[in-house]
Each structure stands twice: as C-alpha cells, then as structure tokens.
Amino acid sequence: MRRLFAGVGALLLATVAAVFAFGPSAHAAAGFTVSGGKLYDANGNEFIMRGVNHAHTWYPQQTSSFANVKALGANTVRVVLSSGDRWTRNSAADVTNVIQLCKTNRLICVLEVHDTTGYGEQSGAITLDRAVDYWLSIASALNGQEAYVIVNIGNEPYGNQNYTSWTTDTANAIRRLRTGGIQHTIMVDAPNWGQDWAFTMRDTAPTVFNADPARNTVFSVHMYGVFDTAAEISDYLGRFRSRGLPIVVGEFGHNHSDGNPDEETILSYTQANGIGWLGWSWSGNSGGVEYLDMATNFNPNQLTSWGQRLFNGTNGIRQTAREATVFGSTPPPTSPPPTTTPSPTTAPPTTTPPPAGGGCTATYAITGQWQGGFQGDVRVTAGSAAISGWTVRWTFANGQTVSQSWGTNLTSSGATVTARNVDYNGRLGAGASTSFGFIGSWTGTNPVPAVTCTAS
Template identity: 50%
Template structure:
C-alpha cells in the first residue's frame, strides 16, 4: 500500500470511529421533534396538541381519567408529577402513566410540578432539582420518544428574580441532554407561566440554541394576563415571527387573576396550527374549582368549562387529530360519513329548540364521532352546537328569530359528511312577563348505553322584573330514573320531575340566567331523552 493510500485509509477510519462514538448530547433528535414553529412526528407528519392537564400526583388513583380524556377526542394529556414537594411519583408510577398514555393513544406531556412559583412560593424546587428528578425516573422513559414529551418544570419562576430564568433554563436543557434524554423537551415561562415581563419571549432564541438537538418547544400559560385578543395575538406573533415553536401549555375560561379570552386563544391556536392544553380535567381547589372540566372525575359529568373546551367552537372535539404513531390522523381514513336526515324541531322556546335527526353511518374505519349543527347563513354559516348522538337541545338563541339549520356528521378522523336538508323554526317572543316569568331549556351532554347526563338546563328570567325562585318541570321517558342532580332540588312523581331552585340560584334579575343538571339511568338501548321543559317563577 502506498503512503498516500495509507493516509486516505487512516482518515476514513478516523471518520468512521467519530461517527460511532458521538456523545448522547450531540445526537440527532428522534421521535417527536420541532421543525421551525411546528411539532413533527418521527414520520414527518405535523402534530398539533389538543389536550388537557390531569393532576395525577394528587389523585394517583384516578387512572380512569386517561380513558375519560380520550373519550372526548383529546390527542394529548399533560400529567402532573412530583419528585418530592408533594408525594413523589417514582419510576414505577411513571412507567404506569406511560403505559396508560400508550393504551389510550395519547401523546403524554409529563411535567414536574415541584418548580411552580420558584422564588416567590415557599418550598418550590429549582430547575436543577427538577432535572435530578427526571434523571431518577429515566428508566421508565427509555424508548418513549415517539409519544412522550418532557416538560422540565411547571411555571419555574413566580414574579421575583425572573431574570434568572434564562440561565436556569439553558442549564436544565443542557443537563437533560448530557444525561442522555432524547425526548422533545418543553420549557415553561416565568411569571407563573404567563411571561408578562416577556423574559421567555425575548430570550427564547438563546434558550433554543442551548439545546444541542434543537428540539425544545416553549410553553406559555394564558390566564388573566391574556384577557384581550390584542395581547394574545401580539404574544403569538412574536414567536411566529421568530420562527420558534410555541404551545399554549395551560389556559382556562376564568381565573383568580382575571378573565382570559378563551375564545380568541382557541381560535388563534387553530388558525396558526398551535397546540393548546387546557387546565384541567378535575380536582381543582383553592377557589378555582370552576376550572374542573368534569365533576368529581366523572367523565359523564361535563361542567360548563368542559363543555366549552371539548364541544365548543375550535374545541378539542372539533379540531383534534390523533397522532399517527397510534394509527390515527394519517389520512388513511378519507371516507366521510353518510349524510344525516332532515332535523326536526320541537320544544321551541324564546332561547332554544330540541332537534332530532336520523343517524349517519361511517365505513371509513375511524368510527362515527358525532354531529355538528349549523345555522344556514350563506357563506358564513354558524356552528350552533355539537352532539355525540342524533339529538341536541340548542340554547342561547335569540327570541322572535327565524332559524334555518342543518346537520353534518363527523368521524374520528375529522371527515365531515354533506349537509343534511335544512329545517326552519322561529323562536318565541320570550317577553310579556312583567311579573317575573321564566323559560328553561336542557341539553343532553353525554350518553351511554344505560344512562345520560343533562347539563346545562338553563333557566332564564325573560320578564322585566326579578324573581326570587323558580320551578322547572319535565317528563322522563318510561323506565328512566333520575340518579343524581346538582344546583337544584329534584322530586319525582311517576315520570314527571320537578326541579326547584336552591338558595344560591333562585334570585334572578330580569334577563339573568342560571343552570342546573341531572343524571338519569335508563334501560339499555332506550335512546329517548326528556321532552320540553316548563318553567314557572315561584
């Protein structure tokens, strides 16, 4: 061999050796990864998070929550964990959480809650301590990069000394890669996640560059700071202009620090292709119980916030697509359901109407998921509601108004059927009750084989003076029995049910409204639901 050939061979051998011993921290990203402003799966398909948080560390026995969250078509769950600030979740528990995520076909964002409010809240851990926790449970996370995201620390700074966030976050990312984690990482903003001082926004590029894999997504929490469309859009625009990935890692419809504009948050997330994760499934306390999406971890009992995020405009049910890693959302199912039948209207009131229609079928493989009901208005048809069954009670309509509505079926892959034939009805006047009249409408929220939940039953004072109490009566189908209720006292006489106001919701000013709900058992296969509701001031 010539000297020249020997040198070439030596150079090639050196290159080969260097390729074989690349350290963990410098490997290319595997599994879920970011590309510009988007999150991608390993196969190159874009993935947009549509999910909710679950407070696992405080309610570790509520493992049915994973299937409950999935039942409302979420594709992501953010799971609260602790390394010691609360009862710690060790490697075996984390492994079980990972298994539940996979069983329920959910992308899982695991977050360490110990860091919440560091610098302002007593007992909060540092981000460095959070990394220690992740290192201690690494055995449970090996090989999960396709469906697990590691949210290093929840809201890692309060409102004090937030200038330390940038260095602490950079160092945490570096340590995670040095330890050997190949997962997509998520980092929360300071200021209790809301970044109102723009520390994360203004230092995001520096933090992103600290990741040798360039595989970190930023998370902002939108509560009272984000109460206007202008503030929401300005923040989202900053990351979009910078070409950096962002998700709305927490938000709610209300909060102790103000009233977030959840409609704009959800609409802009959908328009921009950004992920959002609502807070939270159940178990809230400390005055923010209204952030529960279901009552007492009961998937059959959606609250008004749960109804909004799962079934409302730009909600999870309407916009979520399952990760292709689990076999969904890849475009394999492109077959739309059959067109529903013409809806019929009954029980028309000043503010609503009960609609029923013949059911659709789906042959595409993803299964029939439900129906969208639209008001026909030419090019700008309005979504009035969504239902998982072939009936719905519309509420919140305008009095003395003609509505022409139609229905479209949707399947699990998001395919929509054609428009059903339209039906027309006119709401009643709703006025003429100076003595304090009222009206009531009910919505069947969730159904299963032998039961259902009606929530909300909305009671509206349509008169010109206040009332101090109300009574709503309705008739249950034969064989149906009320098994529970809330925000009203219910009594039954045969199939006739009477609901009376309770101390906190009986007084209604003119034009004001309140609501109650109830749960019903029924014979299997009997899909009938209550008829019209009659309301009287008492």
C-alpha cells in the first residue's frame, strides 16, 4: 500500500480445489524453510509472523521505529524499500543497516520492493522482472542473512488490469532469484492491489509454488475492503490451508476507502489456524488513509485506536507474538506499555466452575487499566462436548460500563452485560477456546465480576 487502493468489489467465484502433491522444502543455508504449509525458522521451529509494516524508504530517518515496535511485542517487521524507479533507491549499504536494526531488536525482516505497486494500472509501476534486477543488485546485503530475512519480491505487483499475467511473471521471478543465488524464503504478493479479488493467486498458487526449485515460497494476501465478511476471510485462507500452501496476511487494516475490512475475523481466524500477519502500518500514512497509522508521528507513546487494537487487543501482538528462536530464548516483552495505556493492573481472573459434561466456562481478566478506563478479555472454553454457540453474562458491581467490544455481540442492561458469540467463533470443539475483548470505563474501584457461560 502507498496512498490509496483502487476501489474494488468482492467477487465470489465457485471453484473446486484440486489436490496437489508438493515436494519437500529445501534447507537453505541455515535459513527459513517451508514444509506442509508452515514456515519454520533456522532452528526448525515453527514461526508465525505477528508484526507491522514500516515505511522505511519514505522515512529513512525513523530508525527508532524498529526498537519501538519490538518494545510493543512484535516479532516481525515488513520494511518498505524502493528500487529507485519511483522513489529514492535503497542501496545495499542501507539495506545492510536495516537488517542489522532488525537483528539488534530481535525482529525478523521481511523486505519488499514497493515500486511494483499496481503495475498495469498505476503510472510508473515496474514489473516483477525489474524488481528481481534490484534484489540481485543488492545480493551482497542479503547473502548470509537467510535466518533473519524473507524476500518479498514486489508489493501488490498488479492493479486491476492485465493481472492474469501474475502467475507466469511470479514464477519467472522466483526462478531468476534462485538462479541468481538468492536462497532465502521468498514471499509473493497477490495481484488486484494485493487483494486477489479475481482469485488469480488463490487458484494458481500450486503452479507458482512448484516453480520454486527450493519449494520455499510463502504467499501473501492484503486484506482491505474486499475482505469485509468472515466468510470471505475464512474461505480464502482456508483454501491455502487445505492444500498445504503457506499463506500470510501481508497487510490489513481496520478501515479503508474501498470498504471496511473485518479485522476481528482476520485476527481470530489467523490465531486459531496458525497464520501469520503484518498490520499496515506503523506511521506516516497520507493521501486520505492517515487513519491507518498505529502511532501518531512515529511516537510509541501516542498509539492510535488502531495501534491499541493491534498491539494490545484480543489476538493482538502482545497476546500472540512469539519471538523467532534464532535469537535464543524467547522472553516476554520487557518494556512497559506506553504512558497513554499504563501497565496492566494485576487482577486474578474469575472463572465459572467447569461443567461436569458439556457446556462451557468463561474467564474474565483485566488486561490493561488506566485512570477512568480499562481493557477486559474474556476467554470461553467448551466442556467435554462440542458446542455450537455460547452466551456469557456478568454484572458490574461498581458502575462500570462497556464502550467498545470485538469478537462478540455485546449488550448491556443496567449493570448486567450479555455477550454472545458472533458467526465465526460460536462453534467450539470439546475443550477448545475462543476469546473476545472490550474497552470499559470505571470510577472508584474496578473489581473483577463473577461470570457465567451458557452453551447452545
């Protein structure tokens, strides 16, 4: 993404997924590998991206951003670079410095060339072949960094015109990179401004994957207005999972000029299914999409509501990110939350007694509290039998109110709160869990209420 995406409507096509057999992943020089639709780090441990995009090429002076997003819990940063065709070229020396910033802050680097954005529709956009020229020209910065760097060939490498060439062009770009000695895991973006509404990437992904002699390619879809329902999100990502193909959500937001993406489903579905994601974007957006900034003016102490949601909310970065084991041990984030969201108050969660048979339990926890406000998280767990829906209730004792919620249909009647499942998280297998969150207000004291859970 740069300024705006072209407006596109969701197009649903009925397709029958074919079954493909994929060869084993190659073990590049101590680098990331792909196997069975999952990404593994150089130690052979599964790695799930939980991070953000950072517009380095437009804001090269904002080098503190790497430390700031790490302090907020991220394990990956996708870095915007330029080949020099549309913006100032990032030299091999600059890319070396970016990689070092990632490594110093124990972040995995996904490096992408942005000049390909909207090729065929956007004036000045370059081909994937031209992007490969750039990667090969800075190979000196990449070689030996396979354990820390993933090469994202080109950002959104087709608009909504002539995008049927995506399959051939992407396969050829991968072959050229391999022939040129690039051994890293390769990431490829979808056409249609990254949103693949025509399903070109979805339907031809096996062909592209098999074009990589290393079988070490990851697919990336960008989820904005096209992905505004739970069904669209789960169907798209689920088709990759069912074929054993690695997929990540390389960009997504909470709103967009082309429609309102369903970020709650993106976060809950990816968490439930071990799929990586990278939110757009840390800071510096313009052209009418400033609301996609996670931090105001790159200041980690001034997170926007989008930043608060992505870093501190249910299924967000703090809750789900795990550091790549190539950095050694995996300690939890040590930096306190920004001053706008003081450190969480320690409060023991309350849990309903476990049911003897089926049914469900619910656990209520305060995950962050500040003067006059707090964030709550409720985890629902099925009993010894599967359930098709759930309802959680509690009664506030001291005048607390809920102003915002996600992952639930929540209503209040006086002090009593009723939270019901939404369409994508009601069905739980025996012992399975889901969670939802909310923002509330309080005065005086904020005790944790008793909660009940009823299954249907």
